[in-house]
Amino acid sequence: MVTTTRIVGPDGQPFALADLKEPQTSRTEQLRNEWQGHPSRGLTPSRLAAILVDAEQGSLVAQSELFEDMEERDGHLASEMLKRRGAVIELPWDIVPPSSPFPKEKAAAKQLKELLAEIPGFDELLFDTTDAIGKGYTNLEIEWHQVEGFWLPASVTHRPQSWFQIYRGYREEIRLRDGTADGEPLQPFGWIRHIHKAKSGLLARASLFRVLVWPYLFKNYAVGDLAEFLEIYGIPMRLGKYPPGSSKEDKLTLLRALSELGHNAAGIIPAGMELEFLDAATGDPKAYQAMIDWCERTQSKMILGGTLTSQADGKSSTNALGNVHNEVRKDIRNGDAKQVAATLTRDLIYPIALFNGLTDSLRRSPRMFFPVEETGDIETYSAALPTFVSMGMKISRQWAQERVGIPEPETDETDLLQAPAPARPLGLPVADVAAASAQMSNQPQDPPAKMTGQLDQAVSPALAGWVGQIRDLASQAESLEQLRDGLFALLPDLSLDDYAAAMRVGLAAAALAGHYEILREAGGA
Structure with missing residues (x-):
């Protein structure tokens, strides 16, 4: 304040x-009491x-x-x-x-x-x-x-x-x-x-x-001429004849009769006067309409930059244009x-x-x-932005939110979407995941986690040999059938001695872990 x-x-x-x-x-009272002059009346x-x-x-x-x-x-x-x-x-x-x-x-x-x-x-x-x-x-x-x-x-x-x-x-x-x-x-x-x-x-x-003032003026002339043309179009020409020596009043009476005949189809004239009907008024209003259309197209071009967003002529108008x-x-x-x-x-x-x-x-x-920029496709940006960031490009978060049409959250908002926890990468030993989790939480590993790591270390030599042989076989095979036959041929050559020894250690570790859990629960009870 x-x-x-x-x-x-x-x-x-x-x-x-x-x-x-x-x-x-x-x-300024004089301004509020002013009246419009309307200069468009009779504009030339x-x-x-x-x-x-x-x-x-x-x-x-x-x-x-x-x-x-x-x-x-x-x-x-x-x-x-x-x-x-x-x-x-x-x-x-x-x-x-x-x-x-x-x-x-x-x-x-x-x-x-x-x-x-x-x-x-x-x-x-x-x-x-x-x-x-x-x-x-x-x-x-x-x-x-x-x-x-x-x-x-x-x-x-x-x-x-x-x-x-x-x-x-x-x-x-x-x-x-x-x-x-x-x-x-x-x-x-x-x-x-x-x-x-x-x-x-x-x-x-x-x-x-x-x-726009000149197209406005020309259009007014064309509209006025068209209105005058439509007023007499189709009405026959009427010619009145009065005898010599007719007074001014008689001439005016004949003129009124001609007008009434044109609009009311009825009228009277003094005896001795004549009415003669000629051909009806003819002409083509297209010339006036062409001028009106030109003026309106010019107005549309100046105001909106084109004509197809305001009117279509049925000829050159297409969806692409x-x-x-x-x-x-x-x-x-x-x-x-x-x-x-x-x-x-x-x-x-x-x-x-x-x-x-x-x-x-x-x-x-x-x-x-005024956010006039159109928002981009969210799916396209979600696929492209991580790639650009991994390449080292520095992208503003505010810029990205404006492009996808997501507004900036208020500072006191708490109900916000959060990124999901990262999943364990494929091929990462269980012991490494347990060790990383324990290190992040600053908590010491419990005995089952330690035993899991020991089991993984014991089995790794045997598994490494198998995985290496299967990888070589897969890289050399030219078809699934050849890979299948290669696996069958490879199986008799595999030694299970190291794997059996590791399993004995693992089973013993599992049994000791089970005893430990029972004793801990009993002590806690």
């Missing part, structure tokens, strides 16, 4: 935490060019309002943007400590993740942050309050892009419009300021919608997630950690992380 009421801001100047309780826009190429030039010169109001209209009135564009923004929202997120963390930093990251769960509407906050993907930038205003001694956002509110302007100093800076030429600098730690560039250059020209386009879409999603994570780390995670005494610098602050 923070122990001071004054914090040093990004500009190096101290300020009081109590000042954060009042949002900056609470003092010349009008659009003027709006874009004004934005380059620092006036973002008309361009921002146009971008809002585009997303509201173009269903295809809105659908594609929801796909791109939703791809980031659906990713799991985590709060991780900085690189090479100390135990205190690990604990701070864990506590910070718990504090974030208390922020109301955190998912909506993520969604509003991605609004910058299409419009270039977005600003979310933070209102702070204290909850049981912890400083947390009481609300995070999305503010329209038209409320802001660009101040050009050594670096471009987004400021709040206050009626002056330079604008009002945004309050430190009072905003989440996310800039999402679609291309390099000036901020006013770097938004994705800036590229769809998978390729989907991989491009994943690359775009990963790039968006990294930019959003960097902004939230700087403008949300770090302030919460700083105000509550969990960090003292942005460099060592916990950070937001």
Whole structure:
């Protein structure tokens, strides 16, 4: 928990935490009373060019309002943007400590993740942050309050892009419009300021919608022409004739009759006037549809990197091409997630950690992380990693857990899987296993274990001779039948004298061990 009421801001100047309780826009009443201008109404190429030039010169109001209209009135564009923004929202997120963390930093990251769960509407906050993907930038205003001694956002509110302007100093800076030429600098730690560039250059020209605005305009023309064509398609041309000397009222009556005949199939005209029906209106709407399709494909390419993840034409669309386009879409999603994570780390995670005494610098602050890398096949990694480790490769355990999608356990978790005890290797004498077990447990060997070792040593010479002869026979045999015949031929040559002597010793040792156990139990009883 923070122990001071004054914090040093990004500009190096101290300020009081109590000042954060009042949002900056609470003092700008004129912005809250503004109404949208909807510049898309009657939009023409010349009008659009003027709006874009004004934005380059620092006036973002008309361009921002146009971008809002585009997303509201173009269903295809809105659908594609929801796909791109939703791809980031659906990713799991985590709060991780900085690189090479100390135990205190690990604990701070864990506590910070718990504090974030208390922020109301955190998912909506993520969604509003991605609004910058299409419009270039977005600003979310933070209102702070204290909850049981912890400083947390009481609300995070999305503010329209038209409320802001660009101040050009050594670096471009987004400021709040206050009626002056330079604008009002945004309050430190009072905003989440996310800039999402679609291309390099000036901020006013770097938004994705800036590229999409021309296809939007051309599509509107094509849709309007198509609607007008469909309104008259199939309706016969009607020609009215009025006699010389007809008054203006008579001409208007004839015109109304022509209109009623076209839609109501009924009408009246004065005597002496004539109606003539010509051929029905004909034409081909494919030209308008071709323009609409071109505009929508261009929008899909710019937003998602391809067209086969949004619509199929039934000709060139294949499963293989769809998978390729989907991989491009994943690359775009990963790039968006990294930019959003960097902004939230700087403008949300770090302030919460700083105000509550969990960090003292942005460099060592916990950070937001979107695990965008797809996990690998567990079976493949389980087979490959032991081989690499045996070759001397140094592999981080955290890296391996991220690759297979197994999260790092908490430090206080006790119910953890354990590796099984190593089995006795084949061919290892029983005495060696008993000796190793006794040595590991720091317990002296009991008499049966000692006798087992003596028996193994006594039998080893005879067994070694047999095993050696059988190994040589197996290496020379070319078939199972030849090996079988060789074993039959080898059996009469084997001597059992040494083996019989060893057995006598073993049986005597076993009998003495049995007597020892009986005497020990009787003594214990």
